[in-house]
Amino acid sequence: MGDSRYRTQAWTDFLDRYTRLFFAWFRRWGVDPHTMEDVLQETMIRVLADLKHFEHHKQGSFRAWLRTLAQHSWSQLFKDAERQLAQRGNNTTQAGNWHGLASKAAENHLLDLFNAMATRELLAMAHARVRHRVDEETWKTYNLIAIEHKSVDEVLQSLKITHTQLYNRLFRVRRMLKEELEELDRLSP
DSSP states (O other): OHHHHHHHHHHHHHHHHHHHHHHHHHHHTTOOHHHHHHHHHHHHHHHHHHHTTOOOOTTOOHHHHHHHHHHHHHHHHHHHHHHHHHHHOOOHHHHHHHHHHTSHHHHHHHHHHHHHHHHHHHHHHHHHHHHTTSOHHHHHHHIIIIISOOOHHHHHHHHTOOHHHHHHHHHHHHHHHHHHHHHHHHSOO
């Protein structure tokens, strides 16, 4: 039961992040907010329905899955947008904005946004996994240097450790993060 709730919450969080990503993308390309709400809602429903048929292959990756999701979404957006625009009549500004979204630049922009989101998601998951695998002092050292961007001297004084201890801790966490990222990127969503 707890696993089901966790999956439901994870899916809700996923949808929330990607909906915000699409709204940012729409705004960047000048799409009317009222139009984008209608189209995005329909698009997400159709893309999610299509994802039920998406089959993950062992050689695939999370990033490849997200790229497929972005391409399916981008394709579905235009089918839905054309229908919406036809229903609303000829508004040349809206039509021009939607046609701008059909450009290669817009597609590449969307794929870049999905890739950046995938990178952040995978890194957050890797951080969570590694944090549970190392002792508190090792994680604190990594956190101060890599996340809080403290200077080496500040960390050495704060934690009262040697240069060797600091670099050993950083190396250990970074090696573990690399392993986790490779593993996570191979997993299916």
